[in-house]
Amino acid sequence: MIVELGHYALVLAFALSLIQSVLPMVGAVREDSRLMAIAPPVSVALFVLVALSFAALTAAYLSSDFSVVNVWENSHSAKPLIYKISGVWGNHEGSVLLWVLILVFFGALVGFFGTNIPASLRAATLAVQSWVTAGFILFILATSNPFNRIAEAPLEGNGLNPILQDIGLAIHPPLLYVGYVGFSITFSFAVAALILGRLDAAWARWVRPWTLLAWVFLTAGIAMGSYWAYYELGWGGWWFWDPVENASFMPWLAGTALLHSAIVMEKRDALKVWTVLLAIFTFSLSLLGTFLVRSGVLTSVHAFATDPERGVFILVLLCLFIGGSLTLYAWRAPMLKQGGLFAPISREGALVLNNLFLTAATVAVFVGTLYPLALDVITGEKISVGAPFFNLTFGPLMIPLLIAVPFGPVLAWKRGDLLAASQRLYAAFGIAILACLFTLWLWGFERVMAPLGVGLAVWVMTGAMVEILTRVKLFEVGLSRGFARLKGLPGSAWGTSIAHFGVGVTVLGIVTASAFQEERILTMKPGDNVELSGYELTFDGVVPRKGPNYREDVGHFTVRTGGTIVEKMEPSKRLYTARQMPTTEAAIMTSWFSQLYLSLGEGRDNGAVDVRVYFKPLVTLIWIGCMIMAFGGLVSIADRRLRVGAPKPARRATPSPQAAE
Amino acid sequence: MMFWILIAVMTAAAALSILVPLARSARREDPVEAEQTADTAVYRQQLAEVDRDLERGLIETEAAVAARTEIARRLLAADERQHGAETGSKSGALLRLAMVTALVFLPLGSFGLYLYLGSPDLPDQPLFARLSEPAENQSVDVLVARVERHLSENPQDGQGWSVVAPVYMRMGNPKAAANAYANAIRLLGATAQLETDFGEALTVANDGIVSADAQAAFERAVALEPGAVKPRFFLALALGQEGKSEEAIASWSSLLEGADPSEAWVPVAQAELAKLGGTQMAGRLGSGEALPGPSAEEVAAASDMTDQDRTAMISGMVEGLAERLDDTGGSVDEWLRLIRAYSVLGEGDKAAAALTKARKVFAEDTSSLGRINEMAEKAGIEGS
Incomplete structure (x- = not known):
């Protein structure tokens, strides 16, 4: 009964998501408050239903109910408890169900906590989120139903792929999924804003915490995946540039760019068109990743061609969502009013530079990942694009970006003074040079690039610290007042510094572990x-x-x-x-x-x-740095100014300044 | 029943998540206004932030003034929008449509789709519950799984192995049976019965050929109980299979000596003896066209036997025929019988091999070849 109830819950969720796709959107466009009011409770109901469904499947795994085909194919009664649970998402059907669960989870979060978002934007966003949800539930029901049954239940299951029987892999996919499916909500916000025709600084602010949340999980998920590969595959490598890794790395790069451009949009009402495009691209890359991993295209293009049902289905979804949103974009974006202007040397300029490099890096990874596939499809020739390609393309793109990282936060908005900014960074530069020299002294001139790499990493790290220290003027106002000011700094400022510091730490780990191994x-x-x-x-x-x-x-x-x-x-x-x-x-x-x-x-x-x-040497810094980055993201979310679920400002005629703090 | 009630509850809750806000929000304040205040709230917050940053000296006065102007401009724009916006007309038809979807489309749609996709009649079958059901309600498979589970936890339970072994034999899994007998012998000590059954399981697992291991087991059984018939029967069979005709004939004869003719195995033994050219049955060999096949008694004996004995006997006979045809050749009818026997026993590979051989033997003889091909086509066997 439990299994069948889970199945029904999923079907019911599908019907409900269809309704959610239409009614709130109609309400938002026609400004009908009652239709809009449907969206939040239904988003919560959708989450409850899919969660029930997921719980039912998990129960079937726990009780080794081999009358469920999915359990029989992927579980075994003698498996330890933890792998019975992780077995739920250790297979195709279950992992797609987890995908949907996270989709509706983000919908419910916005429905429940997004009370500071205007009703029409919220309703439209949830409706768009439901389009995606409906599409994926349909995918499950039509091609990958985990609730299919066998009347004559076998007595033992086939067991889980042993390589997946590892604690790291038990928790890593959910983290990664929360990250990359989380960007769906940003996508929904973008599409909703395009439909409603309102895209302004306030929009960027409403979207920011959700983007950050997804980014934090994606960062942590990628780091865990990398550590898992490091100790499980036995080659001591921590990143292989294989397509599955790249599939999660591309949304990360695009998502990082999005985070930065959204700041410009929030503060200056500029870069709107670009930010929306990035929001669409980020989730499109998530979808692409899902297609690559789930359709079987990666294992063999030909296997995909002979059993194309699932792959074609995702491909159609992919075209529908990406194509549809880009069409909408092409139609609506020209109508957007451009916002604040800025000089090339300014905080905005620095963020644009960041976006340029991150986007170029995304393109490099994209080409490296898809080119071999395309070549295989067209000519049948098999090539593998490995580390050398990425070292030559991705690497050089990162160097100028890393050099620029410390400059961004110390530049002023609108019109910056590069000289003044450089002066503030003297100390950081000095320490970086010292680190270079120290490395040279330690290892000699054998590897000339390595000391420069160490210097670069130290430059990013100290730059992040200098930024926070200059902001509080620690050296001018004295220690005690300085600390007081340190405490008073907004969370987003701390978040920036911590995350940038984390970047430096990771770079240091990468440089030392590869050069001095x-x-x-x-x-x-x-x-x-x-x-x-x-x-x-x-x-x-x-x-x-x-x-x-x-x-x-x-x-x-x-x-x-x-x-x-x-x-x-x-x-x-x-x-x-x-x-x-x-x-x-x-x-x-x-x-x-x-x-x-x-x-x-x-x-x-x-x-x-x-x-x-x-x-x-220092290899663990690679992952510690990622954790620091993710922590920085969390600190930034915790910023009181962004905190969602505050008392509804809509209820108040004039929000008090205290609430604004 | 409970199941359908729960389904109804779930559906009702889902419908309510649509209906309640539809009904409640009629009393709410104007949405457009609320929306614009959400807008202005953000800008007011931003203004306050600028003030605060300035107060703390985080930004320069000049920058603060510029920022304030900019935010104020946005605030004004938002304000203007607020006043310019018209309150959207609330269409009653739309509302009714929404209610109808919640009340009709949702339950009918999901219920219909579920009936199409789901298996509402199929109960959960958790493994533990299946294994702990009372024995009389359970299929042999479940019982075996239960014993297997028990044995994997208590691998030293010899009694358990000896219980499950014959069940494996009956289920047509002689390999598992042989393994179980081996464990039982290891733990309980050898008895003539266990050794015999062990040897038999090995023989059946080996398509009726008495292997060296099986032979050793039968010899141990005879050592433990010199008068036992079954192990001696198999030992005689083994001698025949090895081509030691003299010794085989001697064994069969001694086995048949003083045996009760009503015993099921006697006709088989006699047939084997006859095949080896022994004296006892020599007169019974038919003349003319009639081929030596299992006699009526043999068939009767076979139907009295357990499945395994029968399989062993039949495959023993078939192998004997095959060997003879290989060594000394035979008529087309014999070849046809061999091919058919293999195909009936489900040994497609051997059938195909025999077919190939037969075609080679009768390559010159068109009428025989025709019969062979016709039979092969009928039985669906493909030789090369």
Whole structure:
């Protein structure tokens, strides 16, 4: 009964989303308050229904109800509890349901908390969100229904792909999805604004917290995915430029650009046309990512061609939403009144520069991701576009952007003074040079680019700190007053600095981990020693071990520095018996921000084994930096001025200045 | 019943989420005005921010003045819009349409679509509940799964293995049965019965060929109980399969000596003996066109046997025929019978191989070839 109720809830949600697609939009266009008033409660009802449906599917997984085809195909009664739950979204059908759940979740958030948004904009936005929702629920019901049943239930399921049986992968997709589906709400805001023909500074302000929220989750999700690949795939790489990664990275780049251009729109009423276009593009890239990952196009273009039902369906949705919104854009955008003017050297100018580079970077990733696919479709030729392409295109685009990062926040709006801004950044520049020299002294001239990279990272980090310090005039007003002023700074200012600092931290991690990594790939016999970056590793032998649903060969290593034992490391090679699938489990020793990374290759005769040992200096900074960025985003959302759900200003004739604080 | 009530409740709640705001908002204040105040609220907030920033010295006075002018301009524009906007006419027809959608389209649409897509009659089947139902309500599959679950938790339960083993045999899974018997023997100790059944399972799993492992098992059984018939029966069969005709004949004869002719296995043994050219049945070999096939007794014996015994017996016979045809050749009728037997046993590959061989043998003989091809076509077998 529970399963069928879940199925019904989904169908009901579909019917309700169709109504939500039409009535509030009609209300918003005709300014009929009663029709508009439908939108918020229905958005909440939609969320409740889809959540019920998702809960029913989860219940089926938990109770191993193999009469549900989806459970039978992807679960196994002997699986640990956590993987029964993560199994819900570890497959195509469930993951699309999660997608829809997040769509309606953002709708409900706006419906419930968006009380400061004008009713017509809110109603139209929720209606647009429902178009997307209806499209995707239809996709589920028509091609990927997780509630299909088998009358004669089998007694055991097929189990989950072992590579997905990992705690990192259990939580990473939901985070990533919240991020990239979250941009749907920005898209809905943009389309609604285009339909209603009102796009102004106030709009940018209403949209900002939602964009930030999606961005925070996407940042965290990408970082987790990267760390997962790092320790699970056994090669010690943390970013592979593979299409699945790029699919989430493109919306991130576009979304970051959007965040910045929305600031200009909010403060100066400028860049409106561009901001709306970015909002459309960001979600379009999310949709594209979903298409790439979900249609099977990536695994093989030809597999897609032989079983195209799902892929074609998403493709149609994709064309409908992207094509439709762009058409609407082409029609409405010229009618928008351009807002404030500004000089090239100004805060706005800096943000435009940021947008230019981020967009160009998005295009580079886009080309690198889709070109091989297109080539395969057209000529049948298979090429792979890997790191070298992206290093040559994406890399050079990031360098000027990073150099410019500290300038942006210290430039004045409208008309900036580059010289004055530079003066404020003297200190940061000095520290960056010192960092350069220090790196040179430490590692010599071997790798000339690396010290420059370190300098760049330090420049971004100190620039972010200098910005906050100059804003409070810490050196002019003295410590105690300075701290008081520090506390009084708005959350968005803190958010900017923290996030920019995080960028610097990530860059530092990337530069040091790639330039100063040391590696040894060798065959070791028990008792052999290898020395690396001051660590002495002794291989003690390989011992077989049995896990709940796998067998593994565990290599035992002792790590010493200067003769004293620091750590025992146990990398292993696992074989998941149900699917006869091998995986590599790397062993990682973290010391400060650096890591010693150890993974096993093929076993040889007489107990010898191939071993890969890496020392990666400051590698964890890559992910710590991302977390700092995400934290900066959260601080910015928490800014009281943006906080949503405040008492309705609409009820008040004149909002009091206190409420405005 | 409960199910339909819950469905009705869900549908009603969804409909209410539309109907309630429709009814309630009739009393609300003018939306357009509310909207514009939301607009101006933002600009007023921005003005306050500028003041605050200025107060804290975060921005220069000049910039603050410029910003204030700009925001004030936006505020004025928003104000103007507020006064210029006309209150939208509230269409009664639209409202009625909205109510109709909530009351008619929503329930009918979702209900109809659900009936088309869903399986309302199918109850949940959580594994745990399925496994803990009383045994008499359960299918053999469920019972086996239950025992398997028990055994995976208590792999040292020899009794459990010995219980599940014959069930596997009956389900046509001789490999699992052999494994279960092996476990039972390991844990409970060898008995003639277990060893015999183990050997039999191995034999059936091996398409009726008595492998070395099976032979060893039967020998252990005979060692434990020298008079036992079944292991000796299989051992004799093994000797025949190995081509040790003399010894096989001796074994069969000793087995048949003093046996009760009404026993089910006796005719089979006699047939085997006859096939090997032993004396006991020699007179019964038919003459002329009649081919040596299973006698009426044998068929009767076969129908008394358990499925496994029957399968073993039939495949034993078929293999014997195949070997003979390979070694010494035979008539077209015999070849046809072999091919048909394979196809009936569901061994398409072997049938195809036999077909190929038969075509090669009768390549010169057009009438025989015609019959072979006709039969192959009828049975749907494709040789090369």
